[in-house]
Each structure stands twice: as C-alpha cells, then as structure tokens.
Amino acid sequence: MEIPNVMKNNGKNPIDSSMPINSNEDTVDVMEVVTWETIDQADEGLSISPGGNNWYTPVVEEVEKPIIGSVYPSLDVAESVYQKYAETAGFESFNSMVHCKHQREVRNSNIKRTGCTTCVKFRLMKGTRTYECYGFEEDHNHLLLRHDDIDLTRKGRQMKFSDQHFVHDAGISNMGATRAHKLHTSLRGGYEYGDPTVADYQNYKRGCDNFVGRGDAKVLVDLMTTKRDADNNFFFEYNCVGSELHTIFWVDEVARFNYSEFGDVISFDVTFQTNRHFMVFVPFTAVDNHNCNVVVGSALIGHEHVPNYKWLLQAFQKAHSKPPMMILTDQRPAMKQAIASVFPDSRHMLCIWHIMNKVPNKFSYDLLNNTTFKKQFFKLVWNIHISTDEFESRWMVLMEEFSLQDHQWLKDMFALRS
Structure with missing residues (x-):
C-alpha cells in the first residue's frame, strides 16, 4: 500500500541540534545525533507555512514513531527503530554526526544534502549501556519518497x-x-x-x-598444470622466491609450431605496463611468411633483473629445440647480460621501433619541427634497402648538414650499430 505524505502547516523553525534539551549535561557521556534525508521525491502539492517554510510531515502510526524518553538496550536497536520508521515514512536515513560531552565531530559524507533538519537524538545514559531518545524532529523541508520507489534507495x-x-x-x-x-x-x-x-x-x-586474492598465483599455477596434464604439447614453468611468484613462462602447441617455422628471428618485448599484481607481460613474437606477428612464447615477470631474465630465457630454451639466430629487444642492460649468458651464439639487436619512440625526447623543439631534417632522418633510418656503407656515409652527411656531430644520444646510437 502506498503511504501518503501530508503537509503540516505548522510554521515552526527548523530544529537546532545545538539547542539544549531539558536534561542535565553532567549526566550525558556520549550523545549520538543522526540526520536522515530523502533520496527521491514524490509529486505532492506544496503549502506555505506562516513562517515562509514548506514542511512535509509523513502520516505514520504513532506506535512506529520514536518516542522521546524511550530507552533502548543499544544504539543499534535505537537506530533500527528509526530506520523502520524512515522506510514507512518514505525517506532514507543515515548516520550524520556524533556529539561527545564537550566535543563535536564533523560528519564526513558524500551524500547530497537539502538542509533538512529532520533528526532523532540518542544519548548514552550515565553508568549504563542503554540509550535514551531525547530529541525527535519529524518535519521535512522536501517531498518524500513514494512507496513504489523504496527499492531505488541505497538500502533497497x-x-x-x-x-x-x-x-x-x-x-x-x-x-x-x-x-x-x-x-x-x-x-x-x-x-x-x-x-x-x-x-x-x-x-x-x-x-x-577483478578480485585479487592471496591465492591467485596458486590458481594460475593449478590452471597451467591442469592444461599441461591434458595437452602433451603444452609447456610451462614457474619460479617462486619464498611464497611469491616471480616468473612464469608458457608455450602452447601453436606457439611451438610458429617457432619451428619462423623462429630464426624473435622479438623479446618487456615494455608492456604492469598489471595489478605488478607483473610485466612478456610476449615472444616472430614474423610469419605473411609479415604478420605470431606468438612463440609468453611470460609474466615480477622483477626485471638479470636472474629473472636468465631464468626466463632458460625456460624458453627448454621449450624449444633450437636457439634463435637473432633476438630483438629494447635497451635494457639486464636483458643484454641475460641474452649473452643463455644464448651466446645468438645475435642481439636493438629494436628500431623502441629507439625511434625516444626521438621526441632527445631532439630540440626546433629540430623536431624542421621538416627537412625529419624527412631526411626518417627516410634514412627506416630504409632497409641500402647497404651498411651507404647508410654510414649518408649518416655522416646528415650530421654535418644539421650540426649534430656532438649530439650525445645520436653518437651513442651510432656507436651501438652492428
């Protein structure tokens, strides 16, 4: 049954929570002040009180209203009584602020307020654990919630x-x-x-x-183990330090086939952002005969240092029958040491894409906006059809033309060529 909301034309002023109540302040140890307001509103007619304020008073059975002077065994019981009254009346309630004996704590809430002064006040009786209702204001300055919309409140x-x-x-x-x-x-x-x-x-x-629990690493390892037991071509290994998962590597049947056919040159990319476990996703990729990237292995790394990289490359070596002829990476010293240790016969090259991504941070503003330089520079760097001697000759000409012989980053990159 829908509960009607009735306007009481009483013309009274809003209650002031700081006004003294007819009680001895010395008998009050803790005072709980709770303010409640509506979340939604019903379409009701408005009336203006003599004082110029609009007051909405819900029509509720007297037995359901808090009674001043009533004593409750606990604050939870007292609040549940008011919560039940609020639901019947058509508004939602929440705890607003707490008064101590000589101190007031300001409420902290993100709920939008309308300035409604409706409230009920409970205080802890001295020498007991019971709470007494010593104040109750039932008039609202806003429309009340329809009964059919109660399920849209936070509690509903x-x-x-x-x-x-x-x-x-x-x-x-x-x-x-x-x-x-x-x-x-x-x-x-x-x-x-x-x-x-x-x-x-x-x-x-x-x-x-998105739940992340302490058992997530075990769930992942169990999942991989189950997959390996069901598929003989599936390979995975993991490395733990204590109870912490540091590295995990896996290869499925498709990745094995891709490596056997296109694994002469692979890319070892660790530039992906970390996930919420602070682990970096590391894909090993190659290029097939359609010039498309294919995955030849995958891993998660928790800490990017030499021991973890060495362990990862050793797991890669176990999964595949032959080492790669060439490995492309970015400029990470730890990765360079690990590759030299595990794959001493493989050629380690730097990825030109990662190098070129650093260009905007290495050149001056004027140089970056020089269209002539940009055209010549990018045309030279991305040209795969010129010989080494021709590249070096044209590079020197470019450096002289734009006076970049002393540019430290360009000198370092040129010295790393192989």
Whole structure:
C-alpha cells in the first residue's frame, strides 16, 4: 500500500541540534545525533507555512514513531527503530554526526544534502549501556519518497547474499550480469520483487572478476598444470622466491609450431605496463611468411633483473629445440647480460621501433619541427634497402648538414650499430 505524505502547516523553525534539551549535561557521556534525508521525491502539492517554510510531515502510526524518553538496550536497536520508521515514512536515513560531552565531530559524507533538519537524538545514559531518545524532529523541508520507489534507495539496492551467490553461479556458467538479472527477476516473480538493478548486478560481477586474492598465483599455477596434464604439447614453468611468484613462462602447441617455422628471428618485448599484481607481460613474437606477428612464447615477470631474465630465457630454451639466430629487444642492460649468458651464439639487436619512440625526447623543439631534417632522418633510418656503407656515409652527411656531430644520444646510437 502506498503511504501518503501530508503537509503540516505548522510554521515552526527548523530544529537546532545545538539547542539544549531539558536534561542535565553532567549526566550525558556520549550523545549520538543522526540526520536522515530523502533520496527521491514524490509529486505532492506544496503549502506555505506562516513562517515562509514548506514542511512535509509523513502520516505514520504513532506506535512506529520514536518516542522521546524511550530507552533502548543499544544504539543499534535505537537506530533500527528509526530506520523502520524512515522506510514507512518514505525517506532514507543515515548516520550524520556524533556529539561527545564537550566535543563535536564533523560528519564526513558524500551524500547530497537539502538542509533538512529532520533528526532523532540518542544519548548514552550515565553508568549504563542503554540509550535514551531525547530529541525527535519529524518535519521535512522536501517531498518524500513514494512507496513504489523504496527499492531505488541505497538500502533497497543492496545485494543480499542470495543475489551475490546467483551472480557468481551464473558467471561460472558463462552467463553475464544482465542475463543473470533477467533470470533471477523472472524466478522471483517480476521486477517488483527484484530490488537490485541491472547496474548493481554488473558492478558486483565486475568486482568478482577483478578480485585479487592471496591465492591467485596458486590458481594460475593449478590452471597451467591442469592444461599441461591434458595437452602433451603444452609447456610451462614457474619460479617462486619464498611464497611469491616471480616468473612464469608458457608455450602452447601453436606457439611451438610458429617457432619451428619462423623462429630464426624473435622479438623479446618487456615494455608492456604492469598489471595489478605488478607483473610485466612478456610476449615472444616472430614474423610469419605473411609479415604478420605470431606468438612463440609468453611470460609474466615480477622483477626485471638479470636472474629473472636468465631464468626466463632458460625456460624458453627448454621449450624449444633450437636457439634463435637473432633476438630483438629494447635497451635494457639486464636483458643484454641475460641474452649473452643463455644464448651466446645468438645475435642481439636493438629494436628500431623502441629507439625511434625516444626521438621526441632527445631532439630540440626546433629540430623536431624542421621538416627537412625529419624527412631526411626518417627516410634514412627506416630504409632497409641500402647497404651498411651507404647508410654510414649518408649518416655522416646528415650530421654535418644539421650540426649534430656532438649530439650525445645520436653518437651513442651510432656507436651501438652492428
């Protein structure tokens, strides 16, 4: 049944929470002041009180209202009484601020306020653990919530354990949050019986998918182990330091085939950003006969130092029958040492793409905006059809033309050529 909201034309001023109540302040140890306000509003007519204020007073049975002088065994019981009254009246309540004996703590809330002075006050009785209601203001300065919209309040949209369990089970069955909400609502008998919205289901499902627990590393290792037991061509190894997973490497059947056919030159890329576990995703890639990248191995690294790189390359060597002829990487000293140690006969080259990405930070503004220089520079660097001698000759001419003989970064890059 919808609860009507009635306007009381009383013309009184809003209650001041700092006004003294007819009580002895010496008998008050702790005072709890709770303010509640509406989240939604119903369409009601407005009346103007003699004092110029609009006051809305809900029509509620007297037995459901807090009574000044009532004593409650705990603050939780006292608040539950007011919560029940608020739901019946058509507004949502929340704890606003706390008064100590001679100190007031300012509330901290992100809820939008309307300046409503509706409140109930409880105080801890001296020498006991009981709370007494010593103040109650029931008039609102705003419209109240319709009974049909109670499920849209924060409390009404809270997911119960049964809702959470249903979303979890639906996810195991590859059912999304939207379909899970429709199915659960149908099982309940209709949307009028389903309090959480589709957005609530989606938010909870996203939280489940993004949950990071202490057992995540074990779950990953168990998953890899199960896959290896079911597929003889699947290879993986992992390295732990204590109970922390530092490195994990895996290769499936397709990656093995790709390496056997196109593994003469591979790229070892560790420039991907870390995930929430602070581990870097490391793909080993090659180029097939269609000039497309193909994966020949994958890894996660927790710490980018020489021992981890060496372990990773040794795991790569175990997975594949032959070492690569050439390895392309970025300019990481730890990676250079690891490659020289594990693959001494492989040729280590620097990736030109990573080098060219540093150009904007290495050149001056004027040089970067010099179209003639940019055209000549990029045409020379990206030209794969010229010989080494021709490249070096044209490089020297370019450096002299733009007076870059003493540019330290260009000198260093030229010295690294091989």
